[in-house]
Amino acid sequence: xxxxxxxxxxxxxxxxxxxxxxxxxxxxxxxxxxxxxxxxxxxxxxxxxxxxxxxxxxxxxxxxxxxxxxxxxxxxxxxxxxxxxxxxxxxxxxxxxxxxxxxxxxxxxxxxxxxxxxxxxxxxxxxxxxxxxxxxxxxxxxxxxxxxxxxxxxxxxxxxxxxxxxxxxxxxxxxxxxxxxxxxxxxxxxxxxxxxxxxxxxxxxxxxxxxxxxxxxxxxxxxxxxxxxxxxxxxxxxxxxxxxxxxxxxxxxxxxxxxxxxxxxxxxxxxxxxxxxxxxxxxxxxxxxxxxxxxxxxxxxxxxxxxxxxxxxxxxxxxxxxxxxxxxxxxxxxxxxxxxxxxxxxxxxxxxxxxxxxxxxxxxxxxxxxxxxxxxxxxxxxxxxxxxxxxxxx
Amino acid sequence: xxxxxxxxxxxxxxxxxxxxxxxxxxxxxxxxxxxxxxxxxxxxxxxxxxxxxxxxxxxxxxxxxxxxxxxxxxxxxxxxxxxxxxxxxxxxxxxxxxxxxxxxxxxxxx
Numbered sequence: 001x002x003x004x005x006x007x008x009x010x011x012x013x014x015x016x017x018x019x020x021x022x023x024x025x026x027x028x029x030x031x032x033x034x035x036x037x038x039x040x041x042x043x044x045x046x047x048x049x050x051x052x053x054x055x056x057x058x059x060x061x062x063x064x065x066x067x068x069x070x071x072x073x074x075x076x077x078x079x080x081x082x083x084x085x086x087x088x089x090x091x092x093x094x095x096x097x098x099x100x101x102x103x104x105x106x107x108x109x110x111x112x113x114x115x116x117x118x119x120x121x122x123x124x125x126x127x128x129x130x131x132x133x134x135x136x137x138x139x140x141x142x143x144x145x146x147x148x149x150x151x152x153x154x155x156x157x158x159x160x161x162x163x164x165x166x167x168x169x170x171x172x173x174x175x176x177x178x179x180x181x182x183x184x185x186x187x188x189x190x191x192x193x194x195x196x197x198x199x200x201x202x203x204x205x206x207x208x209x210x211x212x213x214x215x216x217x218x219x220x221x222x223x224x225x226x227x228x229x230x231x232x233x234x235x236x237x238x239x240x241x242x243x244x245x246x247x248x249x250x251x252x253x254x255x256x257x258x259x260x261x262x263x264x265x266x267x268x269x270x271x272x273x274x275x276x277x278x279x280x281x282x283x284x285x286x287x288x289x290x291x292x293x294x295x296x297x298x299x300x301x302x303x304x305x306x307x308x309x310x311x312x313x314x315x316x317x318x319x320x321x322x323x324x325x326x327x328x329x330x331x332x333x334x335x336x337x338x339x340x341x342x343x344x345x346x347x348x349x350x351x352x353x354x355x356x357x358x359x360x361x362x363x364x365x366x367x368x369x370x371x372x373x374x375x376x377x378x379x380x381x382x383x384x385x386x387x388x389x390x391x392x393x394x
Numbered sequence: 395x396x397x398x399x400x401x402x403x404x405x406x407x408x409x410x411x412x413x414x415x416x417x418x419x420x421x422x423x424x425x426x427x428x429x430x431x432x433x434x435x436x437x438x439x440x441x442x443x444x445x446x447x448x449x450x451x452x453x454x455x456x457x458x459x460x461x462x463x464x465x466x467x468x469x470x471x472x473x474x475x476x477x478x479x480x481x482x483x484x485x486x487x488x489x490x491x492x493x494x495x496x497x498x499x500x501x502x503x504x
Contacts, residue, residue, distance in 0.1 A: 100473050103448075233462040235471065247466060 017376045019333045021216075021369030022165055022193060022311060027261065028218035028370070034264040035220065038257035046254050047245055057256040064263025071266040072191075072210060073201040074227050080246040081259050084224035085192035086116040088211035089159075091226055091250065092188045093120045095236025096157050096209070097129060104156035104185070106130045110142050111352045113161050114190055121159075129156075138354050139303035140169035147179055155185040162194035162210075166349045166365055167302030168311025170198055177206030186234060192216050192224070196269025197277070197308050202227060208234045214258065218370055219265030223258035226250075276370065281309035283368050283377050288312055290381035295388050301350055301363060310369055315350075315362030316388050324364060327387045331380050333366050396488035400427055403496040414485060418444060418478035418492065432500050435479035437461055440468040441498040442478035447491035454481060469499040 018026075038060065044053030046061045062076070069076040082088045093107065109121055111133045118133075125131045132150050136142050142160055151158065158180050163170045173189060180187035187206060192213035194200060202210060210227040214220050228234050228249070242251025291314065292298045301313040315321070321335035335347070346360035355363075368377070395411040398421060402408065412421045419442040422429040430441035437460050446454065451474040457465065461480050465471060481487075 099471075103473060230462070231459060232456070233465075235466075235473070 013375055013379060015330045016332045017330065017380060019331060019366045019368060019372065019376070019380060021372070022168070022308075022365060022367035023334055024215045024221065025218045025369055026371065027215075027220050028265065028268055030268060031219055031261050031264045035257040035261040038260055042256070044256070046256050046259075047243070060256055061254055061259045064259040067263035067267045067270075068212065068225050069227075071195060071200070071270045072212075072227060073203055075230060077247075078202075078227050078230050080226050080228065080249050081254050081262070082224045082226055082250055083222055084215070085114075085190060085211045085213035086224075088213075088224050088226040089114070089116045089188075089190050090120050091236060091239050092209040092211060092228075093117070093124065093157065093159060094239055095249070096186060096188070096234075097124050097127075098237035098239075099235050100156055101129065104154050106132065106152065106154045107157055107159065108132045108134060108147065108150055108155055108185075109159045110134050110136055110161070112136050112140065112164065112166075112349045113159065114165055114192075117159055117161070117190055130154075136352060139306075140164060140167045140301070140349075140353055141303055141306060142171055142176070144172060144175045144179065147176060151179055151183045151185060153183060155180075155183055157186040157188050157209075159188040159190070162189045162191040162200070163197060163308050164302065164311075164349070165193050166347060166363075167313045167353075168193070168308035169302045170194065170306045170308060172306070173200075173205040173207065180208075181206045193308060196266060196273065197310070199273060202229070209236075212262075214262040214265055217265045217269050220258050220261040223255065223262045225262065272370070277309045280368050280372075283372060283374060284309055284312055284366075286374070287366060287368070287377050287381060288314075290377070291384055294381070294385035299355075299359060299362075301353060301355070310367060310372075312366040312368075313350075313363055314366075315355075315359050315364065317359070317362070319388060319391050320361050321364045323391055324384065324387055327391070328383055331383060333364055335364055396483055396485060396490070398483065398487070399489075399491045400425075401491065401493045402427070403494060412483040414483055416483050418442070418481040418483070421483065422478055422494075427494060429478050429494065430498060430500070431479060432502055437464050437477060437479065439500050439502045440464045440477065441500050443468040443470075443475055443495055443498055444478045444481075445470075445472050445493040445495060446474045446476055446481075447493070448474055450487065450490045453486055453490075464501060467499065467501045469497050470495045 044057035046057040048054040049058045065076045065079050068079045121131045177187050186208040188209040190211045196217040208229045212225040214223040240251050299315045350360035350363045398412045399409045419431045432441045433439040
């Protein structure tokens with residue numbers, strides 16, 4: 001095994017190496033810097049703008065709203081702040097169903113959505129809505145023909161994740177959006193993993209509602225947003241009653257520092273879109289080819305072209321993910337998604353791709369991010385391939 | 395003249411003839427219906443909120459962005475809600491059925 005200098009190298013490796021950026025990202029120091037004044041020096045309530053403290057908080061929240069709107073081509077009035085993508089997904093689907101449900105009774109989603117979309121749909125199913133959980137292809141992509149044959153004039157909303165949290169696959173949002181428009185159905189997309197990683201344009205893609213997360217894009221945890229189209233107006237029934245903040249759609253005092261953090265994270269991500277995807281793609285390809293050339297029977301899950309540049313999801317036949325993970329405490333990656341990794345169940349996502357239960361149990365996910373270096377990738381290739389070889393030799 | 399039917403909150407109906415060019419708010423007030431019109435048709439209060447029968451909703455011109463913004467604040471909003479001050483009577487609206495909500499919220503009062 002190659003020996004690495006931890007302290008003497010030009011860019012020393014810090015252990016454990018963090019390769020779980022689809023689970024969460026570190027807050028970018030530039031983001032934190034913008035947030036800090038709003039904890040102590042500027043404590044105002046953004047909804048109480050009768051004095052200087054409230055005004056500066058409100059102004060900061062509105063700057064942040066602009067930054068969030070900018071990164072997806074929306075109007076700032078189309079952005080409402082939430083606690084994160086889980087709340088946004090709940091609000092979008094339950095809010096639409098509660099407002100329009102009696103007119104259209106069917107909701108379409110996929111089998112590989114995030115748990116918070118699946119569980120929301122199951123709750124709506126229990127209250128009388130028909131839910132179609134569409135299968136995806138081996139590549140992880142939803143075939144447009146599959147949606148085409150399922151969608152009807154009874155479809156209220158189609159909810160399809162923009163970029164996948166486990167396999168990184170990026171759906172053909174423009175094709176899905178066009179079909180939704182044709183049938184008069186709303187198009188909701190959970191873009192927690194996609195915002196700031198790939199270019200998104202809510203108008204060009206005909207997206208009516210989009211869920212956004214702060215902590216997946218180097219912003220703080222506990223903040224997210226929901227984009228909701230103004231023209232033609234899309235309406236939702238609020239799920240939290242109270243003081244009528246966020247134009248009545250989401251009551252509760254906004255956290256100014258968290259909003260500022262999400263806004264700044266979007267601002268930085270928009271700038272980074274120029275160069276970061278190519279850098280991450282090169283690192284991902286290096287990781288993928290490094291592992292697959294050493295272990296030729298490596299299975300790569302999900303389409304490699306329509307995919308987040310920083311994501312790799314693989315398994316090694318005959319080896320469970322927990323075997324590799326327990327042997328490599330020096331590298332942080334995950335099996336399945338963060339939200340299901342405490343479960344001993346195999347990944348339902350990988351199984352949905354037509355893989356065997358054994359293959360699903362073996363799936364590991366690498367999430368490369370803004371702070372990932374080439375040295376970390378090279379170290380990881382070495383470690384993973386050695387561990388797999390020794391596990392197989394046992 | 396087109397005939398317009400108002401369905402009151404208690405379910406009782408009132409059918410009236412309405413001159414082309416007048417607004418639903420004007421017609422309602424002329425016939426003593428409970429549509430306040432606190433802002434006198436300037437899209438600031440939502441007190442003339444009416445719910446349009448599904449069959450007729452698509453016959454109406456689309457709501458402006460300003461109207462949608464005020465509708466967002468209306469009490470008991472539905473997918474076929476409109477402001478009475480923004481619906482102008484025309485021949486093609488003959489037979490129009492409108493539901494008067496049980497309550498209104500005056501956005502001018504906050």
